[in-house]
Amino acid sequence: MTELARPSAKRLQRPSWRDSRLVVGVLLVILAATLGAKAVASADDRVPVWVAATNLVAGDTVDAGSFVRADVRLADGMNAYLGADAPAPTGSFMLRDVRAGEMVPTSAVGGADEVDVQRVTVRADAMSTSGLTRGSRVDVFVTPKATTTGDQASASTTRVLRSAAVANVLTSSGGFGAGSMTSVQIYVPADKVQPLVEAVDAESKLTLVPSVGAVSGGGA
Incomplete structure (x- = not known):
């Protein structure tokens, strides 16, 4: 009785650098890592500042509802705004007008003797x-x-x-x-x-x- 031919099993080959699929996969991983690093670095550039919650007028007393916090990205040299990494200066006074939604300049807030x-x-x-x-x-x-x-x-x-x-x-x-x-x-x-x-x-x-x-x- 004639024996049927048995198919020979193929060995799995280790992927080579010449395999285009491997190269594309590596490039995608590198690209994703780069974009993720940029996103994290960009987020880290933001700083907390106080923003006027409503129209503030020179002479107003600053209270708990005067400011709201916002995390913003400031250009180089733009550090003259009231940082929200410290408590709001409640009890102080507005020395100039600041419109609702605007960042509060440090020079816009002072003591009663400056009003x-x-x-x-x-x-x-x-x-x-x-x-x-x-x-x-x-x-x-x-x-x-x-x-x-x-x-x-x-x-x-x-x-x-x-x-x-x-x-x-x-x-x-x-x-x-x-x-x-x-x-x-x-x-x-x-x-x-x-x-x-x-x-x-x-x-x-x-x-x-x-x-x-x-x-x-x-x-x-």
Whole structure:
């Protein structure tokens, strides 16, 4: 009886450097390792800084809700921002305006002795305060109250403040129409506080005119 031919078993050969699949595999591993190292190095370049959580105005007291932390990558030499690797300087004061979402410069925060403004509440016609929000800048005009009909015609309007920062806009009162009034808290330079308070006490008419670049509507 004739025996059937038996197939001979092939030995597995050790892959050689000439095997294109091995070369491609090694290159892919090297590429993945390189990209991973770059990603880690890039992430390590980020530094924690404090960012304004809302519109901050010169004169504001810094509290726990004033700043939020953000990890950012700064260009060389950009180290003049408040680092979040230390606690937020609550209890200190804003020395300049910082818009919501902006990094807080170190020079924008200081002590009470560095603040040269005071918060004053005034009442103005609702029409002149429409669109104002925290962080807006306004010029303040004063028209003396007329005591007689003749005085009304001769009353002169004077600008007493330029580019004063709005700290808060309170709810309108007095109903609708031309008689409606709004209370607005503004930061006033120390040497301008007395003239403004005197105007308020004398029941003068105050008109707030937005300065160029004032923030309008929707600010926090």
